[in-house]
Amino acid sequence: MKLENKPNHIIIQNFTTESGVLYPVLNLSYQSFGPELNTAPVVLVNHALTGNSQVIGSAGWWNDLIGENKTIDTNKYSILAFNVPGNGFDGTIVENYLDFNARDVAKLFIEGVKQLKIQQLYAIIGGSVGGGIAWEMIALEPKLALHLIPIATDWKSTDWLIANCFLQEQILKNSSNPIEDARIHAMLCYRTPESFKMKFDRTINEELAIFNIESWLLHHGKKLQKRFQLASYKMMNQLLKTIDVTRNSDSFEEFASKIEATIHIIGINSDLFFTARENKETYQELKKYNVNVSYNEIESIHGHDAFLIEYEQLNNLLAPVF
Numbered sequence: 001m002k003l004e005n006k007p008n009h010i011i012i013q014n015f016t017t018e019s020g021v022l023y024p025v026l027n028l029s030y031q032s033f034g035p036e037l038n039t040a041p042v043v044l045v046n047h048a049l050t051g052n053s054q055v056i057g058s059a060g061w062w063n064d065l066i067g068e069n070k071t072i073d074t075n076k077y078s079i080l081a082f083n084v085p086g087n088g089f090d091g092t093i094v095e096n097y098l099d100f101n102a103r104d105v106a107k108l109f110i111e112g113v114k115q116l117k118i119q120q121l122y123a124i125i126g127g128s129v130g131g132g133i134a135w136e137m138i139a140l141e142p143k144l145a146l147h148l149i150p151i152a153t154d155w156k157s158t159d160w161l162i163a164n165c166f167l168q169e170q171i172l173k174n175s176s177n178p179i180e181d182a183r184i185h186a187m188l189c190y191r192t193p194e195s196f197k198m199k200f201d202r203t204i205n206e207e208l209a210i211f212n213i214e215s216w217l218l219h220h221g222k223k224l225q226k227r228f229q230l231a232s233y234k235m236m237n238q239l240l241k242t243i244d245v246t247r248n249s250d251s252f253e254e255f256a257s258k259i260e261a262t263i264h265i266i267g268i269n270s271d272l273f274f275t276a277r278e279n280k281e282t283y284q285e286l287k288k289y290n291v292n293v294s295y296n297e298i299e300s301i302h303g304h305d306a307f308l309i310e311y312e313q314l315n316n317l318l319a320p321v322f
């Protein structure tokens with residue numbers, strides 16, 4: 001049983017992006033956990049903006065949900081996680097992030113699943129941009145998975161989200177301290193005013209003689225600066241902005257009528273990026289096409305970040321699927 005390992009590599013040859021750029025060779029790296037692949041049902045976990053394939057283990061980011069005897073039990077399921085090419089975790093950076101959109105990454109992940117000879121995934125699960133890529137995967141390959149679990153995400157990025165991604169891009173291009181400054185802005189969007197009030201309540205960081213909310217933002221900015229690269233941030237931001245299963249005039253109707261997976265939408269009542277209201281609309285729309293779909297909501301004051309905080313609720317919502 002493998003519980004911690006280094007990324008393995010799949011070579012994807014002659015990949016043409018939706019924007020028409022040919023990449024003769026692309027490196028797609030992945031990690032797997034639990035039983036060897038193809039000896040147990042496989043759960044594909046798509047990472048979010050600053051995440052990577054290290055889903056569990058000492059540096060894992062979803063240890064609260066996945067592991068031995070956890071809700072997604074690695075005694076029962078093989079866990080597979082690809083690194084988005086260019087996320088920097090495997091040392092790979094893409095030449096030009098503007099060449100790519102979320103659908104391109106979905107195509108690469110599907111190719112990865114095929115190269116690993118996995119006939120059908122048990123589930124694809126992902127939060128935020130990872131969940132958006134999961135929607136794109138199901139749009140491209142309706143039989144790819146039995147279950148789709150998109151958390152704090154949607155099948156499209158909203159205008160509000162696109163606007164914030166645009167501001168992120170401006171900061172990343174123009175700031176002299178791009179990663180730190182962009183992270184500070186992003187942290188505002190990942191949370192809510194109520195979350196900050198509960199956490200800081202205008203208290204002062206005596207050591208730095210600034211508000212605690214300010215030192216917290218600086219802390220997160222510096223922390224990301226140490227572990228993330230500018231090119232990776234630009235790439236991931238581009239993917240977040242371009243989620244859209246109706247890209248290239250594909251109709252929502254066509255997408256919805258092809259779906260075969262059971263869809264378990266999990267929204268967050270305070271998410272500013274992918275609002276609960278739009279998640280409910282997606283649920284209602286899919287119902288019209290007789291999709292086997294459910295909608296559940298995490299109640300939290302923490303906004304988008306709740307998918308990395310509200311583990312009790314998440315575990316309760318996921319347990320019936322696993």
Ligand SMILES: CC(=O)SCCNC(=O)CCNC(=O)[C@H](O)C(C)(C)COP(=O)(O)OP(=O)(O)OC[C@H]1O[C@@H](n2cnc3c(N)ncnc32)[C@H](O)[C@@H]1OP(=O)(O)O
Nearest residue numbers: 048049050128129130190212213215216219240305308309
């Ligand atoms: C668009 C997408 O795809 S979303 C994906 C991107 N989202 C992210 O990357 C998540 C960003 N959010 C985080 O990283 C959050 O910290 C979470 C969600 C992982 C955890 O949240 P919480 O449990 O509330 O922890 P919190 O945010 O307070 O972070 C704790 C850290 O802040 C530090 N901290 C807390 N208060 C202060 C303060 N007043 N001043 C300075 N530092 C502080 C703690 O010391 C701790 O430091 P450490 O992480 O280095 O040990």
